[in-house]
Amino acid sequence: MQTLIQKTEALFGPSIGYLLRRWYWILLSGLLIGLLGILLAWVAKPNYISRLSFSVDEDNGIANNFGSLAASFGLDLGSPGGVFAGENIIELVKSRRIIEGALLSPTTYNGKQLPLVEYYLQQNPDEGKKKRPVYSLQQARSNYSREQDSLLGVIYKGLVEGGLYVGKVDKKLSIIEIQATTGNEKFSKEFTENLMAEISRFYVDSKTSRSRNNVALLQKKADSIRSVLYGSISARAAILDANMNPTFQAPMAGVQRKQTDMAVLSAAYGEILKNLEGAKYALSKETPLVQIIDVPIYPLKMKKPGRLIYGLAGGFIGSICAAFFLYFMLMLKRIGSSPKQPLVEL
Known part of the structure; x- marks a missing residue:
């Protein structure tokens, strides 16, 4: 061992030899910090x-036909999905609104x-302040305080930066994966499911808002005309009942x-009704x-x-x-043992 230390000292200098002679301190420190790392991972x-x-999956109808025709000529007209096309829907899932x-x-x-x-704040008291605000289902979102x-x-910032991942399973596929990682099993599961419900509701509502408005307008008109029609039927019957004598023509x-x-x-x-069925x-x-x-x-994956x-990282x-x-x-010892230089008067 001493021969190896002497050869290393001659090759790399006395400082390396000094460290090798105290290898046991280095090994002991590595073992202690490694055990500490194992303990931290355990708890x-x-x-x-x-x-x-x-x-x-959506039916783009004519847009898909034109897209296929353009692709046959080597042209790219882009995706007709608007804000929900391509990578946009991934950013939409991570938006603060959703x-x-x-x-x-x-x-x-x-x-x-x-x-x-x-529930999340009750399970993670460190996330909020000591006197944090309380959230209730009875309070409207528009009435929230500044706190x-x-x-x-x-x-939101903590989840987006550290606990939420949204991306495609494969670049060639249109399958999107949502992954939530938190310290609470119930929150992770329900948060992921709620995200899916919110994006589905927002997506469908945005895509069908115009058609739903048309259906509601036609339904309102149909109800109004039906009410007037039934009123006319009742009025005709009332006139006939009041004038049973066909001799008098004026009431007719x-x-x-x-x-x-x-x-x-x-x-x-x-x-x-025909237009209403078409709109539906x-x-x-x-x-x-x-x-x-x-x-x-x-159970979710832990x-x-x-x-x-x-343990290995701690030991290293x-x-x-x-x-x-x-x-x-060693450097301090060398500096302390070196002879002091006399001051030079200028």
Whole structure:
């Protein structure tokens, strides 16, 4: 051992030889820090990973036909999906509007209904202040205080930067995966499911808003015409009941007017019903299908620090720190033992 140290000292200098002679201190420091790393990995709280994958199928009709025709000539007209096309939907899932909607969705805890964000804060008291604001299902989002908005922003930022991943399973596929990683199993699962519900609702509502408005308008007109038509039928019957004697023709003029109104209203009502059915069919064609492929199921996958990795990393760091400390002490000893230089008067 001494011969090896002497050869190393001659090759690399006395400083390396000094460290090799104190190898036991370096080894002991590595062992202690390595054991500390294993202990930290042992007592560390696990994180729970919740995964959900989905795909969006929509009928773009003519847009797809033109896209196929353009592709046959080597042209790219882009995706007709607008804000929901390509990578846009991934950023939409990570938007504050969608994530806040998921956090403010109701959940059940100890037999009580409360927002998911309130459950999250109760399980993670360090996330909020000592006197943090309380979130309730009875309070409207528009009535939130500045403190509530601020705390929601902090939670949103923490989730987006560290606990939420949204991306495609494969670049060639249209399957999107949502993955939430937190220290609470219930929160991870319900947060992922709420995100999916929010994005589905927002996506379908945005795609079908115009058609739904048309259906509602036509339904309102149909109800109005039907009400007037039924009124005319009742008025005609009342006139006939009041004038049972067919000898008098003057009262029959009112009957004929009601019959004319009934004929016009019946034609208009039939046309409105035809248009209403067409609008409902168009709405069903425009409604995109958000197909959920995989859903999170208990028990969720746990993620804990590896004891072996932490032990090896701790041992390496401990050994390096011990070597630097010994080298630093050697330099101090050399500086202290070197002869003092006399001052030179200028």
